[in-house]
């Protein structure tokens with residue numbers, strides 16, 4: 103089987119509510135999504151998506167995905183999409199780095215490989231837990247009152263997992279953590295996501311002040327060096343997501359005890375093939391995981407769900423889904439959707455959901 107054509111679409115995905123991160127220093131209103139259709143000489147068609155969370159969040163760029171695919175396309179056309187490692191190496195040779203540009207191609211290859219095998223991607227990867235995964239909400243940086251309102255809104259939709267965005271103001275952060283912990287119900291999963299918003303002294307001040315609560319904190323500081331420097335000086339479990347980009351990052355975090363949890367972002371790390379290696383490093387070292395797309399439609403959420411299904415239930419806290427935060431649905435309600443705060447693995451071969459092509463508009467590029 104050979105890849106014969108790559109068709110690229112660009113779609114703006116507006117957020118339902120403007121969204122602030124990192125103590126309010128980053129604001130987001132629309133996500134720039136790239137959808138990729140891979141066609142093969144045997145008639146199978148695979149779909150991928152790459153949707154960075156804007157271009158100020160981490161080094162990723164919507165137009166950069168399209169430019170990266172233009173550069174990589176001649177190296178991918180003619181390869182067998184079922185040999186995802188061959189495609190991965192071809193992309194890495196054609197364009198070192200730029201992992202976010204490779205994610206959609208990798209995803210479409212896994213989609214085709216699953217269809218060819220007659221298996222959902224998670225089963226093909228050797229996992230395939232059918233335990234529904236809790237969806238983590240995103241509670242943007244707000245006051246105590248607004249935080250309560252947003253959590254209540256998600257609870258009404260069944261959510262038990264919440265990623266509460268904090269950072270930037272020590273007193274306010276301590277107050278919000280204490281307030282949310284007071285609202286916690288049995289079975290709730292609360293993650294306090296700083297999105298790099300603390301300096302080392304700020305991190306130490308907050309983490310020591312809430313040490314009695316045994317909360318989980320994500321990406322407290324800008325770099326792995328910062329997070330490593332404070333790690334021996336507090337007792338709070340830490341998740342790393344924005345600084346978890348390569349297998350080398352994963353190895354360092356595991357070896358040096360920098361964090362206890364990985365937040366694996368599929369688009370950020372370059373797709374399922376690369377993310378699976380991080381999963382294995384995590385499992386080998388007793389590190390638990392959150393899995394998320396980075397942003398995007400139900401396609402991106404479904405990719406994350408497949409990886410989550412290859413992680414033992416006890417080691418996978420939740421998946422984060424973006425689909426409930428955007429106002430455009432490219433797949434008309436199909437694919438895994440929120441059911442009582444959980445996503446259920448699709449049983450169809452491959453990814454299990456494809457977009458409506460007419461919802462994507464005209465292609466912006468086609469390579470053959």
Ligand code: MG
Pocket residue numbers: 295297320321343344365
């Ligand atoms: Mg995070």
